[in-house]
Amino acid sequence: MELNEQPVENPSIRAWIAKNKSFGSDALSWIYRWFTENRNASYGLAVMRIASGLFILGWLLFNIPVAAKIWGPGSAYLEPYRSVLGYKWPLDILRDAGVGFFVFWYAVAILLAILFVAGWQTRIITPLFFIFYTAINAQNTPISDGGNYFIRIMLIYLIFADLSKRWSVDSWLRQRKGKKKREFEVVTVLHNIALCLVVAQLCLVYLEAGLYKVQGDLWQNGTAMYYPVSSEAYGIFPWLSGLITANSWIVSLITYVTVVAQIAFPFMLFHKISRRIALVMILGMHIGIAVVMGLPFFSGIMASADAVLVSSATWIIIQKWLAARWNSISPFKKSPQPVQEPDEIADDEPEKASATV
Template sequence: MTEEVRLGNGGKAFAGMKATAYSLVDRFSGRRNALVGAALTRIILGAIGLYYYLRDYFHRSFLWGPEGVWPWQNFTGPDDDTFSIYALSKSETWFQLAFHMGAVVALLFMLGWKTRAMTVLHYIFLWSLQQRNPMLLDGGDNATVIVLVFFVFVDSGARFSLDARLRRRKKAQPDAESMRYRIGSLLHHAGLLGAILQVCTIYLVSGMYKVQGERWQNGTALYYILRVGEFGWPGVNHLVYEHATLVVAMSYATVFFQLAFVFLLLKRSLRPFAVTCGVLLHLGIAVYMSGLLTFSLTMIALELLIMGDEHYHRIADRAQRLFNGRGSLRPAADSG
């Protein structure tokens, strides 16, 4: 009798787990979340990619060309086994063609035209450019190319894109019950999870390294960072590093935030707070360490992916009430 009861309880537990699993699959396959955040992330990452091309446009041959500052033999040597479309030919014509194609792809990715295909192409062209001259990398590029792999599966063109505008004109409605839509939704959420885990990994690893450093432990790390002339703005950084108490407080706050970031995300109501702190942190880095501008903007873009659509809708509604404006982040119809 006891054995039957045990098996019966075990069967009920298994049935409960099975029902929960089916419920989760139905929940994440029937609707796509974080579409607003994915769109904002796409726009910023595309703008940063375009910035890479336009920033040194008139010096492109010197920086990335076949006869550029980074020797061709270093780029194509036996020790360099990374793929780059620039390695296919040493022709200046091929370089110019690939470079300008990469800039166009970055623009189309930012605008959201044929978004999924442009995501793949943007990854290929941006990776290729970065491998041509690794001396120009700053950390943000590494995070970008990793996240772009996940973004291939994310429906980042569902909002604020040419694709979404075209669907609205055609009044095209996705069939939320179709197997194609459901599989796409599961891949969308898997891509989101991968990108968010990458952000969490960056913060956690950075925080763990900092907490082991003597200057972070005694609160003086930011003082030395702000005194680095390569990154700082003359006449600006001294406004912070001349105040000892502020430097110590900001040093400790940086470490505590990076270590706590992952745990803040576990509670849905705390996610806007975590994202706000992350954005402020990287805005500070962008201002006081101007050499890391693209890294800061990349991290801000990735953090915007974390908040759900309801958070953005709430912000938009409050902004409407505050400024008595028109328009909304809410779509007229769910474009999937």
């Protein structure tokens, strides 16, 4: 052994503990700061609010011609099923309602959807929106798809989140008046808990769906996607479905990538590179479901929740790019850029959000 050569310590648990004595206290301190200092993912939650609200608004408007038959008095034949399902007041308020009251309720639900998208008084609008929208769905749950169930759960979480901090009427009014919003620590903690619940629910849905799929023989041999894609019950582009199912390699690739993307999704959120890959894979899956299988509402609702995992810096870049494109084609005079708040980027990095769940 040479004189200037330092002895090499063998790695051991005891040596690691000795070097990281403050690991536990540092971790607890970081968690405390994350939950109490800033309202994280405010841009992602704003995108989720706008996107999910637009999809629900479109769903309500699209179904106006048949609403009374499906959810109104015309759905009375489902009464035994509704009683067993167990929806309580106020979610069962439409059970014995007449046409007039149902039309009024439906119109208010549309108005609440518009206010929800606009981001006006979301602390009041969000719980009302949940009640009005869920009461309509409770009238005829058998025709609901996964998107209806998923957004109802998400709306419960979003009641406790600050949805109007960014890109909302409320934030525009504050900027116009030159006021800075007061943020109470308890409200900030509730906001961040709601964010964690949104991410946890996403992970649970994807992981459970992937684990359920992998148990089936059709998913194991790579042929599962052939049947829904080629079915006449799905799809609005038969030529596209035929193009996909014509090649067995494409069918197998789509089948296996779908399973891998869903099972691996929760575990890929802990690193920014793998998280981006996971989001691209999941977004591609949702686009495929929307276009090939003709389920835009389900895919749109799920993808809107994925927005909370995109970093605030990315959303700000997108905002600036869209503003530049608009200014280049708009005949009006360019408006000055709004002054950024000090916590514009640092307050809601999704790396922190994913690490807490």
